[in-house]
Amino acid sequence: MLATTSNTLRSMSIWQRVLLGLILGALAGPLLGEHASFLKPVGDAFIALIKMLVVPLIFVSIVGGISSVGDVSRMSRMGRRTIGLYLVTTSIAIVIGLAAAAVLQPGAGVAIHETAGVPSDFAAPGIAEMLLRLIPENPFAAFSSGDTLQVIVFSILFGIALTAVGSAGTPVVRLVEALSAVIFRLTDMIITLAPIGVFALIAVTTAEYGISVLLPLGKLILAVYAACILHIVLSLGGLLVLLGRVDPMQFLRGILEAQIIAFSTTTAAGTLPVTMACARENLGVSQEVAGFVLPIGTTINMDGTAIYQAVAAVFLAQTYGIELAVMDYATIGATALLASVGTAAIPAGGLMALSIVLVSVGLPLEGIALIAGIDRVLDMMRTATNVTGDAAISVLVAVSEGELDRDVFSRRAA
Template structure:
């Protein structure tokens, strides 16, 4: 009996993908912290190349780490538009019942708005309990100029693309979703021509998902340089001065992600929430590293479809919509920040004011969708609504970057949680895949060697 030459081929990686990403993240944090502690204006090492004076710190942080991190985030963003367009066209064109699309949209929006309302209510309750701003007399050299947020009516108008290609070029997610849905519906009504085009889009979807898998295998290196750059430049003294506020936002985020979401998932779908949290680990680490729901979207989609068993017809709609309007993490920051700023400026807010904060922030999660700096714009709207000074935002800008990382991880977890609930209610969830702890892992393995 002849043995195959490949029967004992060693595994390419000793550690799984999650472990490698985690190692990259921790290594980056340690290297970045050591760089910040080791180098200053007097102690920086430097050398000359072709007569140019080069700083070692600048070479590492502004050179290697900055370039590597920007390339990694850009490569993720590169896939967002083709992934959303292709997957949403595939999902919509496969719907046999057009009314199903309305149900998917209605359920998704109600769930996203509901979780946002719960998030900000939880944040306000905890902030009033802990009182993070009492007794603080903080001053800040930073200034914050509030940008004008569009009205809800204008957002609805802007959802209809006048130029779909331009919408894709600019990454306007709501316009891309609308065009993709209309394109998919038209394909489903075109008979044989639509079926032929559907086959093409399904093949394109496979190719795009394979690109996602390739990037996931390069993620540990991307995460390393992102963390190394961030922690070599972040000011730790700012964190210490705002430690109570910083810690409270983190606690509220963890409670929402690890308690609220599991309870909602169990009550509304009967699914085991521990499986969801376990399978979200890669997407959460990506979100933490990039601080962008949009950049993490390819990974979130891959997690929802390959690991959680959500059918593409549901995931292709609910997940991109969630990355655009689901602001649970941001809502938590707004709730704590509103109470914090009110206490710092010694302004007493009535119960009606807190109710106004909850309503404003919840509705603003849709009204400001797709606007750059959305979290701070929403916070400016909330502060204005209850008569607090908008310049108070300058007090918390210093620690917002680190908190943004954590709240993005919470947001993508919420996207997948809603996708699972909606899919289960529509009979579009593969329970075998959901309950399989190894589901989707083989799809992440890429052999770069020629077979």
């Protein structure tokens, strides 16, 4: 019996094993109850392992991608196209989020209780401050602290300088290529542990959040999840068909492993190694494009976060009985776009980013504490949506650059 089970598991692909881990974890959590806490170190260890790869992976991927492009004008074109597509998809996501909140009315009938957890002197950082944080005063400190936006900025500048010095930089290029091979191999090794890590994380989450916590704010959860699913299926799927001429169902199958890990860990940056592996091995995106597009997307492309901010702002307005005008909706949309782009550069990103949106239309910051209890549940879906958006744009950029291996992409349907 055990031998048969073992053989069956070995015959399953990694994404199938990860999905099995998620399902078993969801079933085990409620059964174990408070005893599920013994699994927490297992889940935390898995998150630590994948986070360990993020900074070195960003550096070698971006520097390697820029040096392989060689042509600065082509790199500039890829950059403009990447950022442009990210802004378009995030804007669409915000519109869907606002529409979902307006239709479903998640804040209607929610009772206001005493809230806590938001300091009275709490102040959201300004846009100028957010932009200044992009520039690392000390690159080594940025690497040490894991500030991904600053690491990206330094990596881009380093890659451009490495290309500019020509043949003198050849030894460094070779070193980066060797480091890339080692880190990709290490990524493959850690991914094999994903089913166990996902099982532990989901078991702990489902044990901690019972129905009693979810029911009062069920409509908010429904609104965020529905908006995210609509965005993935309609917006991203539509762009893949119209611009990429690829099958969105094959895309979703190819990125499923990254989606599950993002959903389980609630960290897009931590999922980056898996996202890059899926893009290269399952979707046929070249290493050059994946290494350039995905690290940038992990920090500035926040479709799910933008949806969450839009829905949460409208939810709180409805909860407090505050009527929003058309201009208020427009302000929420514009601020959510800017805040979602800057989220990764802000300490306590989710809280700070949402606070910027609330301040923009005069909503009480104390309302943040209303949804703090279910933030983990919301974060799971918005992170999976963020990762899906990153992968979709990598496919579109690869198509535009002639860097998509359609044979690899199509094999996922086999």
